[in-house]
Amino acid sequence: MYRLEKLLNADEKVLWSGKPVRKAFILPVLVSIPFGFIFLGFAIFWMGAAASSGAPNEFSLFGLLFVLIGIGIAFGPFLFQLLRYRNTEYMITDKRIVTQTGAIGLDTRFVDFEKVQEVYVQIGVLDRLFGTGSVYAMTAGFSGFAPRGGYGYGGYGGFGFNRPSLAALKEPYEVQKLLQEAIEQSKKTKTEL
Structure with missing residues (x-):
């Protein structure tokens, strides 16, 4: 997670960081x-x-x-x-979601909380086998048509409505809860200002 931490603003606090579960990310x-x-x-x-x-x-x-x-x-x-697994990292700060992935180059995405409209968990058939799941954040202005897996993951194919994705996580509901709480806290802080 060192690479992502270097990209954060001075006033940002890391709430969670992680990588996908290797087997669940690669074996499909x-x-x-x-x-x-x-x-x-x-x-x-x-x-x-x-x-x-x-x-x-x-x-x-x-x-x-x-x-x-x-x-x-x-x-x-x-x-x-x-190769993508080696470069895939996820981070949730008190202000945004940060994902990074790439086989050769790096694709780093920053999604501010005020753009997130919905957060949900998806657990597919293979996720059940591996005990994993994916957390998806729908953002404002997103057309809803993108390759499944969004920013951090190639997925199992097909198309879905996801942006960004924190895929193949061991505790997806815990991460979703933490993300939802961080978004609510961020909204509360902005309204108090």
Whole structure:
């Protein structure tokens, strides 16, 4: 959390910080492995058939491209998500939500509490297996159509209404409660001024 703390304002106080649960964050993308191996199997079969039929060597070499694509389908998403996990951090301060993620570069988002309209928890099928869940904050002015997982997480696919997301958390209801209380306290403080 050291990277995020360096980005805070001097008057900000960290209320919570954390990372996603590694297994819950990474393992859902393993669903691509069987598809990659199926693609890889067809490519190897095609290369073997081309070689045994007496076709020119270029046909076999052309199949090598599809072997590489199959390897990419099988292992690419896993490696990408592993790199994203390493760079994914979440923080709630007394003023805003801060999320950071990225496989190679970093995407850091700052969402002030006054923009948050709704906070909710989502626990999917895989979350039940891992004992995790995700906390989502809907913001003012958000159109409601974004890749599932929002800022911090690739998710399991599909589309949803989330901005930002604190995904694959061990205690999502505790984090949601803390976030909701921080938002209420922030509103109360602003009305007193």
